Amino acid sequence: xxxxxxPVWITGxxxxxxxxxxxxxHWQAMNKASPDNLDSxxxxxxxxxxxxxxxxxxQISRRDMRQMEPWQQIGTYTAGLALDDADAKxxxxxxxxxxxxxxxxxxxxxxxxxxxxxADARSANGREALLTERLSNDLRPTLFLAQLSNLLAxxxxxxxxxxxxxxxxxxxxxxxxxxxxxxxxxxASGQSDIVLVGGAFNAEREDMLLLFELGQYLAxxxxxxxxxxSGDSAGVNLGSIGAFLVLESAEHxxxxxxxxxxxxxxxEVDHGPRDAGAAAGRLTAALSALSDDxxxxxxxxxxxxxxxxxxxxxxxxxxxxxxxxxxxGSVTGHGVEAHxxxxxxxxxxxxxxxxxxxxxxxxxxxxxxxxxxxLVTTAGHYRAEGLGLVKPVSQ
Amino acid sequence: MSAxxxxxxxxxxxxxxxxxxSLGKGKKQNWDKLTSGESGIHRISRFTNEGLRTTIAGxxxxxDLDPHSAPELSLALARSAAHEAVDQSGIEQGDFPGPLFLAxxxxxxxxxxxxxxxxxxxxxxxxxxxxxxxxxxAKRHQEMYELLQFNRTADLLSDEFGTKGLPIxxxxxxxxxxxAVQLGVEAIRRGDSECALCIGTDxxxxxxxxxxxxxxxALTTQNDEPTKAAKPFSKDRDGFVMAxxxxxxxxxxxxxARARGADILAIVRGCGEKADHxxxxxxxxxxxxxxxxxxRALEDAGVSASExxxxxxxxxxxxxxxxMEYNSLKEVxxxxxxxxxxxxNKSMIxxxxxxxxxxxxxxxxxxxxxxxxxxxxxxxTPDPDIPLDVVPHxxxxxxxxxxxxxxxxxxxxxxxxxxxxxxxx
Numbered sequence: 170x171x172x173x174x175x176p177v178w179i180t181g182x183x184x185x186x187x188x189x190x191x192x193x194x195h196w197q198a199m200n201k202a203s204p205d206n207l208d209s210x211x212x213x214x215x216x217x218x219x220x221x222x223x224x225x226x227x228q229i230s231r232r233d234m235r236q237m238e239p240w241q242q243i244g245t246y247t248a249g250l251a252l253d254d255a256d257a258k259x260x261x262x263x264x265x266x267x268x269x270x271x272x273x274x275x276x277x278x279x280x281x282x283x284x285x286x287x288a289d290a291r292s293a294n295g296r297e298a299l300l301t302e303r304l305s306n307d308l309r310p311t312l313f314l315a316q317l318s319n320l321l322a323x324x325x326x327x328x329x330x331x332x333x334x335x336x337x338x339x340x341x342x343x344x345x346x347x348x349x350x351x352x353x354x355x356x357a358s359g360q361s362d363i364v365l366v367g368g369a370f371n372a373e374r375e376d377m378l379l380l381f382e383l384g385q386y387l388a389x390x391x392x393x394x395x396x397x398x399s400g401d402s403a404g405v406n407l408g409s410i411g412a413f414l415v416l417e418s419a420e421h422x423x424x425x426x427x428x429x430x431x432x433x434x435x436x437e438v439d440h441g442p443r444d445a446g447a448a449a450g451r452l453t454a455a456l457s458a459l460s461d462d463x464x465x466x467x468x469x470x471x472x473x474x475x476x477x478x479x480x481x482x483x484x485x486x487x488x489x490x491x492x493x494x495x496x497x498g499s500v501t502g503h504g505v506e507a508h509x510x511x512x513x514x515x516x517x518x519x520x521x522x523x524x525x526x527x528x529x530x531x532x533x534x535x536x537x538x539x540x541x542x543x544l545v546t547t548a549g550h551y552r553a554e555g556l557g558l559v560k561p562v563s564q
Numbered sequence: 565m566s567a568x569x570x571x572x573x574x575x576x577x578x579x580x581x582x583x584x585x586s587l588g589k590g591k592k593q594n595w596d597k598l599t600s601g602e603s604g605i606h607r608i609s610r611f612t613n614e615g616l617r618t619t620i621a622g623x624x625x626x627x628d629l630d631p632h633s634a635p636e637l638s639l640a641l642a643r644s645a646a647h648e649a650v651d652q653s654g655i656e657q658g659d660f661p662g663p664l665f666l667a668x669x670x671x672x673x674x675x676x677x678x679x680x681x682x683x684x685x686x687x688x689x690x691x692x693x694x695x696x697x698x699x700x701x702a703k704r705h706q707e708m709y710e711l712l713q714f715n716r717t718a719d720l721l722s723d724e725f726g727t728k729g730l731p732i733x734x735x736x737x738x739x740x741x742x743x744a745v746q747l748g749v750e751a752i753r754r755g756d757s758e759c760a761l762c763i764g765t766d767x768x769x770x771x772x773x774x775x776x777x778x779x780x781x782a783l784t785t786q787n788d789e790p791t792k793a794a795k796p797f798s799k800d801r802d803g804f805v806m807a808x809x810x811x812x813x814x815x816x817x818x819x820x821a822r823a824r825g826a827d828i829l830a831i832v833r834g835c836g837e838k839a840d841h842x843x844x845x846x847x848x849x850x851x852x853x854x855x856x857x858x859x860r861a862l863e864d865a866g867v868s869a870s871e872x873x874x875x876x877x878x879x880x881x882x883x884x885x886x887x888m889e890y891n892s893l894k895e896v897x898x899x900x901x902x903x904x905x906x907x908x909n910k911s912m913i914x915x916x917x918x919x920x921x922x923x924x925x926x927x928x929x930x931x932x933x934x935x936x937x938x939x940x941x942x943x944x945t946p947d948p949d950i951p952l953d954v955v956p957h958x959x960x961x962x963x964x965x966x967x968x969x970x971x972x973x974x975x976x977x978x979x980x981x982x983x984x985x986x987x988x989x
Contacts, residue, residue, distance in 0.1 A: 291683075298772065305617075305779075317737060320975070323977075332853065339734065380709070382697055383708050387702075439729055440730045449644075
């Protein structure tokens with residue numbers, strides 16, 4: 170962007186995950202190393218990181234709750250937390266001109282309806298006729314609106330009145346990276362002053378687990394933290410996650426008088442086939458494009474899928490030796506579209522608190538150093554590799 | 565002639581366009597039929613239409629897919645339109661010097677997949693999704709897995725056309741195609757790239773998607789004469805016709821286009837957007853978000869309402885949309901709206917949903933190039949509450965310099981484009 174580019178500050182964070190809600194609970198829980206709310210029973214042999222109790226009414230009216238499925242509730246709730254945190258929620262003029270980019274997948278199915286149709290279809294003569302009849306009679310009209318990817322953004326507009334613009338990016342982990350990168354680019358170039366950006370993912374649903382298990386990407390059996398997974402335990406443990414950020418130009422934030430967590434210095438992302446070493450090559454290119462600053466701490470979004478997780482770890486050890494890294498998915502689970510936004514949020518929280526997280530497993534090194542350039546990585550479980558750099562604001 | 569616009573930003577040229585719709589493949593077929601008032605709407609034959617409240621659609625049935633699935637058709641449509649666009653631009657196929665912005669329908673596991681998985685294991689204690697999960701554990705279904713990834717269509721297009729960086733797949737519901745163009749414009753304006761490939765595609769007419777729209781009472785039920793059912797701005801309009809297709813545009817900075825001697829087909833002069841917080845499927849009764857989106861597009865383009873010569877309407881043929889679109893335009897244009905030609909391509913190709921904004925941008929470029937405005941067909945019973953010059957029945961020759969193209973979608977999405985053949989700032 171050159172010298173004329175605006176610094177991009179992180180001025181609001183909304184988080185909801187197995188670790189609880191809000192920045193404070195994540196800061197504390199991330200330093201505990203044992204995953205809260207890990208559910209190994211409900212979807213056995215898979216473990217998912219589930220949400221704890223949430224008082225949804227804090228952010229969403231009963232009436233609006235009825236119009237949403239869980240993934241939209243998670244996202245809308247978290248977006249509200251981020252707006253509160255940025256001191257923006259009650260400013261009608263501000264949210265009315267605030268831009269929004271949401272990274273989203275698809276919505277929940279009606280598991281009961283689908284299951285009943287499958288059961289009846291086994292003995293039906295004409296499956297097409299059965300489908301027409303059953304879908305016409307059994308589908309809830311409003312379910313469609315919970316399945317459309319852009320209806321998380323739509324719900325955020327309705328509930329929180331964020332209406333400057335509304336865009337939804339789709340495409341697994343890469344969508345979350347692109348959302349943050351685009352928001353950053355728009356602010357840095359002066360196309361926008363303030364953007365609400367993030368994603369939401371509901372792991373507690375069989376239809377979502379199925380999408381991953383078709384490619385056999387899910388971890389099975391006893392839970393292991395990310396770097397320790399191998400054999401059956403290698404793979405993804407999904408986590409229900411909402412992660413939203415308010416990104417803002419330094420000038421705009423100063424005028425509003427809000428205190429930033431950190432500066433989002435840069436985001437780089439690419440994709441390509443995962444031939445041996447190819448992803449590492451793209452990470453190397455991304456790192457050199459990212460910044461002249463050398464990272465002194467790393468929040469890795471590694472998914473636990475064996476090949477790419479091993480490749481990323483080898484890449485970290487080779488290119489950033491002795492730099493402490495934490496695979497935050499070990500305690501939050503993997504949040505797909507929300508995963509990179511979560512990593513950026515955790516980096517911003519550590520930056521504000523002036524220290525890094527404790528190791529989350531034996532494969533991670535302790536550090537007492539105050540982090541000044543935190544690298545956030547997210548290599549998608551199947552595609553896309555991205556990096557972000559978070560650093561303290563230069564006042 | 566300057567290559568910088570009224571705000572000091574690079575002017576964005578369109579140097580290639582491509583299109584597929586139920587009217588056919590390519591610009592020539594589409595334009596010939598569109599300007600002779602031909603409809604592509606027909607009885608559904610892809611799946612049984614028995615028992616459906618709506619039995620017609622603008623499906624694209626000539627892409628020869630085996631097996632058929634919504635993601636495969638969306639990919640094939642996008643590929644076809646993009647090939648035509650890149651070809652016309654003169655940019656080398658396979659090495660596109662910029663990013664890809666793809667408006668694509670959300671991907672879902674389809675009934676054929678559920679039935680297939682369900683049949684892989686015997687019945688018994690496992691039923692429903694736990695049985696499908698068991699089938700997933702029993703053997704890897706890599707092909708099905710990849711088909712259902714949201715990033716797959718864009719990834720494959722990106723590999724094929726050699727676009728740079730991670731492609732962006734996006735959805736703003738029925739405004740998606742316009743948003744894809746807008747993202748391309750923004751990327752070039754901020755200097756990320758000199759070029760962008762922007763595509764909107766939708767091949768998602770299935771039994772379930774049709775029923776879902778039916779359950780929301782969004783579709784017409786005037787099944788008797790398929791070609792007559794889409795009747796935007798008519799008094800007896802009762803819903804839209806689902807349809808499929810793709811539109812693709814090669815955008816580049818005017819400087820870049822000139823430097824390589826490319827033909828400049830049109831200029832994307834401005835984009836405007838405003839979200840609505842009123843309701844999940846309905847627009848604010850006062851139309852204020854649509855009004856704001858139009859104002860922003862005009863402001864961004866640096867043109868006044870009086871300089872708009874033609875409006876390519878969203879014009880879905882639902883009772884609410886067409887009334888809301890008229891009321892909002894009346895607010896912006898004043899009495900001049902009654903003399904400004906406005907037509908809806910959807911009267912002939914139906915509502916191509918995710919693709920609509922891109923297809924209609926392509927048709928707008930063709931309108932600028934040919935000085936010919938495509939008609940609104942089936943305008944036999946004008947709605948007296950919507951007094952517009954809808955260019956009824958027959959295409960009209962006109963000198964067109966600036967076009968406003970509207971796209972609105974569920975979830976409060978409103979996006980407008982101003983396309984122009986005026987290069988000077």
